[in-house]
Amino acid sequence: MAASGVNAEALVAENVTVRYAGVTALDDASLRVEPGAIVGLIGPNGAGKTTLINAITGVVRPTSGTIALGTKRLDRLPAHRVARAGIARTYQNVRLFARLDVADNVRAGAFARSGTLSDSEIVTLLERTGTTERDLRRRAGALPYGEQRRLEVARALAARPATLLLDEPAAGMNPAETIVLGRTIASVASSGVGILLVEHDMSLVAAICTSVVVLNFGRVIATGTPQEIARDPAVIEAYLGT
Numbered sequence: 001m002a003a004s005g006v007n008a009e010a011l012v013a014e015n016v017t018v019r020y021a022g023v024t025a026l027d028d029a030s031l032r033v034e035p036g037a038i039v040g041l042i043g044p045n046g047a048g049k050t051t052l053i054n055a056i057t058g059v060v061r062p063t064s065g066t067i068a069l070g071t072k073r074l075d076r077l078p079a080h081r082v083a084r085a086g087i088a089r090t091y092q093n094v095r096l097f098a099r100l101d102v103a104d105n106v107r108a109g110a111f112a113r114s115g116t117l118s119d120s121e122i123v124t125l126l127e128r129t130g131t132t133e134r135d136l137r138r139r140a141g142a143l144p145y146g147e148q149r150r151l152e153v154a155r156a157l158a159a160r161p162a163t164l165l166l167d168e169p170a171a172g173m174n175p176a177e178t179i180v181l182g183r184t185i186a187s188v189a190s191s192g193v194g195i196l197l198v199e200h201d202m203s204l205v206a207a208i209c210t211s212v213v214v215l216n217f218g219r220v221i222a223t224g225t226p227q228e229i230a231r232d233p234a235v236i237e238a239y240l241g242t
């Protein structure tokens with residue numbers, strides 16, 4: 001199975017604004033995710049991080065701005081066409097098909113590229129996520145929480161994305177699970193997949209991100225390496241604290 005995507009090109013969001021009735025959730029935000037890069041997206045609650053993922057994946061339509069994967073414009077496509085173009089995601093709140101088994105949840109990820117997966121390919125994908133679950137026929141809803149999160153990553157990888165968007169994948173994980181997750185993400189990136197990582201766990205961000213974009217009230221207030229971000233006064237004031 002090819003490790004990486006249909007399209008080894010950068011995901012570029014330029015000047016993206018998303019307004020809901022009365023709320024500017026994202027305000028002229030730009031970022032770039034190169035193939036193989038891990039870009040952290042951080043900021044306080046309500047800063048617009050999930051909104052940016054929703055805009056990239058076609059779940060919400062930007063009020064203005066452009067989103068492209070290489071030369072392909074994504075910002076007017078419906079979600080299923082964005083997925084087919086090479087963008088996969090996980091959700092802040094786990095969204096598995098709880099009544100389907102583990103194998104069928106992973107297979108669902110391959111539907112985005114009209115593909116099918118053998119059981120051995122499914123096992124390979126699960127192993128990449130560091131899962132300890134080996135029963136492909138177990139109902140997804142019956143898995144422990146950490147396993148559900150890893151299964152979501154496996155489902156996203158089944159789409160063989162060019163770019164993978166992870167919305168707080170370590171939320172609710174213990175430190176040991178978070179370290180395994182970090183290794184998974186780094187290994188996926190080293191196969192050429194660009195990763196956008198929304199995460200509150202700053203030690204994970206510092207450990208694996210090549211660059212970090214900081215949002216506050218929908219605006220990008222800083223972009224830099226994890227080290228640069230950690231000593232940026234505006235970031236400390238808005239988010240990191242002292």
Ligand SMILES: Nc1ncnc2c1ncn2[C@@H]1O[C@H](COP(=O)(O)OP(=O)(O)OP(=O)(O)O)[C@@H](O)[C@H]1O
Binds near residue numbers: 044
């Ligand atoms: N469907 C919606 N309708 C109206 N307002 C929304 C909607 N979705 C999000 N918002 C608002 O947009 C802003 C950005 O929300 P968003 O969920 O993107 O933040 P976030 O950075 O992901 O926060 P968190 O860290 O809590 O997940 C918030 O003010 C939120 O209340």
Ligand SMILES: [Mg+2]
Binds near residue numbers: 049050051092
């Ligand atoms: Mg969010």
